Amino acid sequence: MTRQTLFALLAGSLVAATAALAIPVTPDSARDGAADGIHVGWYRSTRPDTSIDQTWWATRNRCVPDHLGERLICGALGILARAAGRTFETKMSDDAGLPLPAGWDLMTAKNASFIRSAHVETPLDLAAVLGFYRASLGQRGWTETNGAVIAPDRAEIAFTTSDGPATLRLIRQDNKTIADLSLRKFMNVTAGIPPKPGQVRLMLGNETDDAAVVTVNERTISLAAHAGEKLTYTDDAAREVSDIPKIDLPPGKHKVTVKAEGSTARSRELEIAANETWGLLVGPDGVPLPIRLY
CATH class of the missing domain: 2.60.40 (Immunoglobulin-like)
Incomplete structure (x- = not known):
C-alpha cells in the first residue's frame, strides 16, 4: 500500500467518522438519561429539645442529544451519573428513613421531630413506582390499611407503622410520576407550622x-x-x-x-x-x- 493510498484511507475514515457524529438522532427516553450530574442541598438544625431537623433536596439534569456524537458523550457521562445516583439513593434511604426509587429527576426529603416526608419526581410510570414503594415499605414493616385508591393516573394508600400513620400519594403529571410519601410521628408540631x-x-x-x-x-x-x-x-x-x-x-x-x-x-x-x-x-x-x- 502506497503512502498516498494510506493517507486517502485515513482521511476518508476521518470524514466518515465526523459525518457519523453529526447524524441527527431521535431522542429516546428509555436510553438517553441523566448526564449533567446531581445538584444536592442539605440542611441540619437542632431544636431546643435536642432533636435533629434535617432537609435534603436534589435535582438531576437529563442529557437529550441531537446528534450521534452527543449521544455517545451522553452515554459515557450517564454511566457516571447513574453510579453516583445509586450511591445517593442508598444514602438518602438510610439517612431519611424512606426509600428512594432509582431514575428520579427531582427529590426533596424532610426528617423533623413530627414528620418524615419525601417528594420524588420520576419519568417511571405510575405502576412501576407503586410496585417499588409497596415492596420497599412492606420490607420495612409498614402495613397497608383498607381503602387504597388505585387508578391509572393516581394512587393513594394509607399505612400503619410503629412510628405513626403514613400515606403514599402518587400522581401522573406531565409524563412523570410524582410520589409523596409522609409519616406523621407521635410528637407535637411546632406552633406556626x-x-x-x-x-x-x-x-x-x-x-x-x-x-x-x-x-x-x-x-x-x-x-x-x-x-x-x-x-x-x-x-x-x-x-x-x-x-x-x-x-x-x-x-x-x-x-x-x-x-x-x-x-x-x-x-x-x-x-x-x-x-x-x-x-x-x-x-x-x-x-x-x-x-x-x-
Missing part, C-alpha cells in the same frame, strides 16, 4: 444567589437572593415574625410559576390536600423544589 383548619399553607424561599419571582395562581411574590431559604429549618420557618412569605390556600390544585433571574420561567401544578403545609424553594436554574413540612 400547621395551616388554618381545612386549608393548606405554602411557604416560599429562594435558595439561589439571584432574585426570583414566584406566582401562585394569580398572586405574585418577589424573592430577593436567599430570601426565606430558612424555611428548611422548621423552628425558624414556624416563627410568625420570620421573613418567609406564607400563603394560605384552599386544598386542591394550584398553578405555580417560578422565574429566577437569568433563568427560564418554569410552571407546574401543585396538588395539596387539606391540613398540609408545604415549602416551595427556588432551586438551581430556577427549579421549583416542593418540600412537605407538615
